Amino acid sequence: MIYERLSHSARPHTLPAIKAHAPCPCGSGDIYTDCCGQWHTGTPAPTPEALMRSRYSAYVAGLSDYLLATWHPSTAPGELELWPVKWLGLDVRRAEAEGDAGIVEFVARHRDTSGRAQRLHEISRFVRMDGRWYYIDGQIIDDEREAS
Numbered sequence: 001m002i003y004e005r006l007s008h009s010a011r012p013h014t015l016p017a018i019k020a021h022a023p024c025p026c027g028s029g030d031i032y033t034d035c036c037g038q039w040h041t042g043t044p045a046p047t048p049e050a051l052m053r054s055r056y057s058a059y060v061a062g063l064s065d066y067l068l069a070t071w072h073p074s075t076a077p078g079e080l081e082l083w084p085v086k087w088l089g090l091d092v093r094r095a096e097a098e099g100d101a102g103i104v105e106f107v108a109r110h111r112d113t114s115g116r117a118q119r120l121h122e123i124s125r126f127v128r129m130d131g132r133w134y135y136i137d138g139q140i141i142d143d144e145r146e147a148s
Contacts, residue, residue, distance in 0.1 A: 026056050027091070051135065059082065059108075071135050103125055124137070
């Protein structure tokens with residue numbers, strides 16, 4: 001899970017909201033209101049990839065309530081503190097959905113409070129319940145180990 005990989009030595013902070021007509025942080029190329037903004041305001045994300053992109057954008061914007069609301073109840077933490085990192089970009093490597101199950105593999109890049117650039121490579125699992133997709137959990141991929 002993204003928040004577990006972040007430095008816990010830093011204090012939580014509040015992030016600025018995303019401007020409505022700014023490019024969406026998820027990297028889709030669309031403006032925020034036509035992309036993740038619609039999912040953040042209540043419309044259910046139609047696919048696991050759309051939900052994963054909207055969750056990335058929620059981390060960028062500090063929308064912890066959205067993150068918790070889109071986390072499957074069986075795996076969601078009771079509370080979520082977001083840590084002060086600068087999100088740098090998202091690369092969706094693959095996205096698949098079959099029936100009510102889906103996976104999304106992605107790499108999210110960020111810079112921690114010391115300025116060190118980091119990458120989070122994860123394969124996330126999603127499930128659809130009552131017409132809504134939820135994040136279940138993710139498997140962190142160690143890119144250094146895979147390269148050797």
